[in-house]
Amino acid sequence: MKICFITTEIFTHGYFGGYGKITRNIAGSLVKRGHDVYVIMPRVKGQEELEIVDGIKVYSYPVIPHIPASFSLPFSIPYFKKINPDIFHSCEINVTTWLAMILMPNKIHVINFQDPRTKEEEERILKLCNFPKARFRKVLVLGLLEKMFKWCANKADKTSAPARYLLDGLKKRYDLDKEPEFLTNPIEMPKIKIKKAKKPTVAYVGRFDWVKRPEIYFELAKKFPEVEFLALGKAWEKDRDDELRKKYSSVKNLKFLGFISDDAKKSEILAKTWIMINTSIHECLPQSFLEALAHKCAILSCQNPDNLVSEHGYYTEVVDNFETQKFEEGLKLLLKGNKWKKLGEKGERKMREVYETSKVIDKFEEIHKQLITCKKNKKFF
Numbered sequence: 022m023k024i025c026f027i028t029t030e031i032f033t034h035g036y037f038g039g040y041g042k043i044t045r046n047i048a049g050s051l052v053k054r055g056h057d058v059y060v061i062m063p064r065v066k067g068q069e070e071l072e073i074v075d076g077i078k079v080y081s082y083p084v085i086p087h088i089p090a091s092f093s094l095p096f097s098i099p100y101f102k103k104i105n106p107d108i109f110h111s112c113e114i115n116v117t118t119w120l121a122m123i124l125m126p127n128k129i130h131v132i133n134f135q136d137p138r139t140k141e142e143e144e145r146i147l148k149l150c151n152f153p154k155a156r157f158r159k160v161l162v163l164g165l166l167e168k169m170f171k172w173c174a175n176k177a178d179k180t181s182a183p184a185r186y187l188l189d190g191l192k193k194r195y196d197l198d199k200e201p202e203f204l205t206n207p208i209e210m211p212k213i214k215i216k217k218a219k220k221p222t223v224a225y226v227g228r229f230d231w232v233k234r235p236e237i238y239f240e241l242a243k244k245f246p247e248v249e250f251l252a253l254g255k256a257w258e259k260d261r262d263d264e265l266r267k268k269y270s271s272v273k274n275l276k277f278l279g280f281i282s283d284d285a286k287k288s289e290i291l292a293k294t295w296i297m298i299n300t301s302i303h304e305c306l307p308q309s310f311l312e313a314l315a316h317k318c319a320i321l322s323c324q325n326p327d328n329l330v331s332e333h334g335y336y337t338e339v340v341d342n343f344e345t346q347k348f349e350e351g352l353k354l355l356l357k358g359n360k361w362k363k364l365g366e367k368g369e370r371k372m373r374e375v376y377e378t379s380k381v382i383d384k385f386e387e388i389h390k391q392l393i394t395c396k397k398n399k400k401f402f
Contacts, residue, residue, distance in 0.1 A: 022389055023057040024048075025106035027097075027117045031060055031079060040135055042308050043183075043206050044112045045075060050207060050382045052076035059104045061097050061117065080104070094120065101125050108389055113137075114170050122176050129392045132174060133204060134182045136305040137191050145341075146232060146303050171195045178392050184306040184326045204388070207381035208311040208372055211288050215317050215369075218293040221356055222249040224318070225298055226287075226309040229256035229265055237300040239265070240345050242275040245352065250275045251290060291316035295361050296334070298348065299324060302341075311376055314368030319361035321351045333368035334361070 026048050030041035048058045052075060064070070064081035072079045080103070082096035094116040101124055109128055111118040113135040122130050138146075174180055174195035181204035182191055191201045225238045235252070242250035252275065256262035266277055281287045291297075297313035299322035304310075306326045313320055320334035330336045335351035355361040 022108065022393070023059070023104070023106040024051060024108045024110055024389070025059040025061060025101075025104050026077075026110050026112060027115070027121060028060060028062050028112040029115060030065075031062055031074060031077075039308050040112055043135065045077070046207055046209070046308075046378070047112075047382070047385065048077045049075035050378055051385065054382065054386065059106060061100050061104070063093055063097075078104075098124065107393060114173055116166070116169070119169050119173050122173060129179075129389075129396055130173075130177045131179045131388070131392070132177045132181075134180065134187065134191055134201070135206075137182065137187060137194065138303070139190060139194060142303060178396075179388060181388075186327055187305065202388070204384060205376050205381055206306065206308060206311065207378040208308075208315050208376045209284070209378050210315050210373060211292060213285075213288055213292055215292045217295060217317070217362075218249065220249055221245075221247065222251065222294050223296045223298050223321075223352070224251040224253060224290065224294040224313075225300070226253045226291075226312070227299070227301070227307070228254050229262055230258075231261075232302050234300045234302060234343060235265065236343055237340075237345055237348060238298055239269045239272065239275060240343075241298070241348055241352065242269070242272050244345065244349055246274055248274060248352075248356075251294065252277050253279070253281050253287065253290065255280045287312070288316065291318060294318050295365070296321055296352070296355055298322070298352070300340075300348070311372060314365070315372040315376075317362075317365035317369045319355050319364040319368070321348060321355060323347070329368075329371075333364045333371065 026044055028040055028044045031045050044060065048060060052058045058077050060077055060079045062079065062081050063084045068081050070081060080100045082093065082100065084093040097117045098120055101121055107129060109121045109130045111132045114132050118132060175198060180191070180197065180199070180201040182188055182201055183204065183206045185203050188201050188203060191197065225235060227233050229235045238250070238252065256265065269275055291313060294316065295318065297309065297318045297320050299307065299309065299320065301324060304324040304326065310320060310329055314333055320330045322330045322334070323337045323340040325331050325336040335355050337347035337351050340347055
């Protein structure tokens with residue numbers, strides 16, 4: 022099969038977002054199965070028009086400087102016919118999805134929704150973050166593009182989401198005729214032996230941006246001097262990144278490890294980590310949750326997609342400020358009597374049963390084959 026992924030990023034050239042990681046994992050796994058796989062994405066600094074990443078043919082289109090990336094999406098059009106795939110697979114819905122459906126209606130179009138935010142969620146993020154990108158997204162996505170995206174969601178031959186809790190909301194938001202399917206993101210199980218650190222060790226894995234609220238994690242480190250706090254990530258804005266590192270440089274048990282793109286290196290760190298802590302205002306199903314559980318880490322978070330946190334760690338419930346109290350309570354509880362250990366081991370078993378790469382890619386292939394067969398018979402399910 023020839024499959025083209027439509028995405029806003031891929032995990033290369035300094036990009037470190039979840040969509041990029043997920044796209045690279047899925048597309049790269051399909052390449053290993055012998056499929057001809059492409060990606061169309063906006064070009065980032067230093068990127069060539071065509072590059073090969075893990076066997077994936079990555080086409081990037083030019084971006085107009087100093088204006089929102091959405092306005093550059095029409096530059097993706099020439100690549101539709103150049104690639105001429107059997108299937109267009111959108112990692113979340115965007116204007117390029119709509120363009121592909123309009124210009125190549127006879128192709129198969131699949132949308133795997135990664136973070137379909139409701140109006141209420143957008144307003145909550147805007148209220149708590151209060152930064153320009155959130156305001157722009159609210160106006161653009163929930164205003165100008167909502168009808169377009171609803172049309173795309175109903176026109177798609179298949180829709181899916183990586184978390185079960187999203188399915189009902191997805192169907193209601195877009196008034197879908199067909200049921201969206203649960204299709205989780207894959208996680209590669211560790212290739213190394215998992216040996217936990219002797220000293221209590223926790224980790225933060227993610228961007229240092231406002232929506233992620235890393236300040237909660239850094240303040241938590243001050244209150245638990247006996248615990249090693251590892252911070253994997255950085256902020257998109259250099260000024261914010263520098264400011265945070267300077268502010269918390271005196272916290273002796275807090276180590277800034279930077280953005281780690283090497284999976285083997287990250288695996289080594291998670292293999293010794295006891296608990297992963299997530300402090301974000303909003304998450305759908307972060308890849309970092311799956312990675313942590315695959316390495317037998319318990320999770321401490323104020324987000325609880327598909328009950329993964331409450332079942333394999335401590336769910337603080339919603340925290341709409343920068344206070345650490347509920348995170349303190351959760352960390353104490355998980356450390357007491359090494360409760361984190363059983364929860365982490367339980368999480369690792371869950372990853373093997375449901376989320377392990379080969380099982381997820383089997384499902385992707387099954388869906389794609391069904392769609393191609395139905396297309397030939399001019400019948401969809």
